Amino acid sequence: MTLTLGVDIGTYETKGVLVDPEGTVVAVARTPHEMIVPRPGWAEHRPEEDWWRDFVTVTRKLLAEPGVTADRIAAVAVSAIGPCMLPVDADGAPLMNGVLYGVDTRAMAEVAELTDRIGEETILERCGNALTSQSVGPKILWLRHNRPELYAKAAKVLTSTSFLVHRLTGEFVIDHYTAANFSPLYDVGEQGWCFDLADDIATREMLPRLAWSTEIAGAITETAAEATGLRAGTPVTAGTIDAASEAISVGLRDPGDMMMMYGSTIFIIGLTENRVRDPRLWYAPWLFPGQHASMAGLATSGTLTHWFRDQFARELTGEGVFGQLAAEAAEVPAGAGGLLFLPYFSGERTPIHDPHAKGAFFGLNLTHGRGHLYRALLEGIAMGTNHVVETYDAVGARPSRVLAVGGGVQNAIWLQATSDLSGLPQEICRTTLGASYGDAFLARMALGEAEIDDIARWNPVERRIEAQDAPDLTRAYPLFRRLYEQTKDIAREVSE
Template identity: 45%
Template sequence: MGIDVGTFETKGVLVGVDGVVHARARRRHGISTPRQGYVEQDAELVWWSDFAAVSSELASAAAALDGVVAAVGCSAIGPCVLPVDTDLKPLRPGILYGIDTRASREIGDLESRLGLKEIVRRSGNTLTSQSAGPKIAWIAQNEPRIAATTRCYLSAHGYLVARLTGRATMDHGTAGYFHPLYDLDRQCWDTTGCEDIVRDEQLPELGWATDVAGTVTGEASVLTGLPTGTPVIFGAVDAPAEAVGASVVNPGDLMLMYGSSTYMIKVTEAPLRGEVLWSAPYVFPGTFVLAAGTSTAGTLTRWAGDVLEPDRAVNDEELFAGLLTLAEGSPPGARGLLLLPHFSGERTPVHDPASRGALIGLSLEHGRSDIARAIMEGVAHSIAHAFSAYASAGETPERVIAVGGGTKNRIFTQSVSDITGASQTVAVTDGAALGDAALAAFAIGRLEDRDRIKEWVELGQSIEADTARSVVLCADHEDYRELYRSLKDLNARRTERLHGE
């Protein structure tokens, strides 16, 4: 069984050892934004409630098939920060990954305290909104009572594993984003210089995603339908699990995940230190990733649907299909409109939480179709901008696999190839949930080696750059980069003035 808790939806699958999916289940949920830059979810009411419901449904399906759940793998959004008490109960809502930008001041404080050179030496990365360490520092600074009573800081899937097994664990891949608290070379916690923020004993036991963390307890069995004693693996953040579920398992492979935000993972044989791409261990011992991410993708098209199609009382699939049809009424280049899609700041390659969205080129001749097209192409420009960081680092991918709900958006995928020149192959897969199940099968020896995981994944259409569209969109991409540079200082001043930071 594999279950993934995403930003807006939880999905689960029941998979045979041959890779055939026998049952699926899902639940919808939302996020909480108590103030600008803060993005949270309730660990009990969202993460665990969804997991228990999906697991119960899949366990019933297994029983109907006269089958036994041999092992469980789970993944979730991350890196998140969730303080729990001695009973592993949450002390506050979970603080989400890089889309939560509350810890900007703490990033500066940690850089002053440790020095940029030491942070990069230790963590392999600079500090950004994707870093969990500054968010722990934010709790210590702003919620000292919670910090003082925290038994352990978990990530989202770590909380699920804790509820299932009673153990506080974290995989190395997730810990690699808890900079500056994780030593990338030694692959262990290192809180040197941060002892007043977090104690060593407040960080979870480390292991690999494919290690068995424990077995399902009697209490968890009642709530999830899983048999007592079922092995549970350490698991991973959703993006690595998604990569596994897309057959991205060998060095040179890159996953491009079109989701609520966009995330990229390139598998490498060694870590690469730098200030732009994130380096961390992968799910298998001896493998690493170079990762990149944007702040908006699906979240922006959802916003666009609400604004441009406010009277359409339809489900998400119909809303996005209608928005795509609307956008296709405008030609490539959106008749001169250009969008900076930094509605929640931006991550790779600029790492600028103060950046904000902008739409330029408007005239009285433009209509809803042009605006819709500009929004989708703006997302593609941000993806291409992040993708370019790999070539800048000398790490151009050998194979690009596209996954996620956004692959259904033809403008997204085609525009990215047109701007970057990269070919993409779309994986027909159940995504992170399938990856979770594959990692669980690998952990208990049902898959002998990681190459066998590729047999579980179907590869679909290939997307190639179109010469005519490339001419238009590559010219726009240069303007996109210039637009960001032109607005950077203005956005920083306005953000400071609006929020007093």
């Protein structure tokens, strides 16, 4: 029985999985890495160590499992955090660290410059997205402005997934869903690269070939086979961003479906009948021709639980640290005793797109303890998520089904607060491995051995979170919104 290999590079961890044709997980491997923050507003990964070495590590671990051999692996699919910006030379060697997705806000001057030069309406109409910290185009222009010697050496500009695909196959390929984040270099109507909006960012030769996510990009080279242990000639798909693979893994397939990913960040993907045009949200063609996706994401979510643990729970040890913190928070009623929390530790992405936004605890008094703080943190993330849901409501794209996935689904307070505030039930599938599992399914589709509806058989819904009445929480939500509005000017001045 053949297997498909899915590997996903996340913000803090790389995960690989081998899956059989019925969706049964045969083996799983993980390895951690770190996000580098060299200065406030910057976020980076090391491509050789955090992307390629991690891929090799988890693949070698999987191949060491009993009964697993390279000749059993029929296809490989990869996903990774995105959109990232990585200049490489003609051989695909990185020229610097990879600049991460919207949590990296270094190119905001270029965002303003390009928006002023091209015009907001033109950018939204042609590219489907307002220029924000999520956009790759301004980050390439930042490279040209601030690292001209590296820009001059750049033969290609890749993202995390396309770097891995090149390292495996020797091909420079990027999927349409990821490419749509290269605004203003991708025309969503034409579904192709465009250079007439800003011809000083990159040339056509600098950008990878476009493909759909289930297209075969190439095959494992002899060099990649020697490094990874995979069989030379094994087909590799074009891949995609991790959130898209994660959405596939839990059955996102029809208009009205929404994936809510509880990871290092909250990331949301909603499938819609038609293209959504709104600067508060992101748009991209979905992984398959003729389908539309509307996206949103917070800048920091699960990352904040790690920050809280490291700063306020250093005495707690072992794997159950987050369980202990959750138990303390569970002793506090909803509303966290009047505490409000702004989760804007790396600015904020959707829907406010404010790189100067700041994190804050507000309303502290002498009765508050660690449990109050941790509950307020979880509820603050849920409030930020509800702000996004309200934006979907405003553009007529309220979901008919929400699929929750990611490590955060193990956190009952976080999950319940999100449903209570939004009024949306959430479905959780049997397998919550995430993007790597979705990659393995996409690899099976690329072989022509699965259709999108088969994912419901691979990964059925196992439980459902119903929205409950939480008056203290819902009363706090308007105050959360007002707290940001009334402090955003102060936050900007602090940044400056």
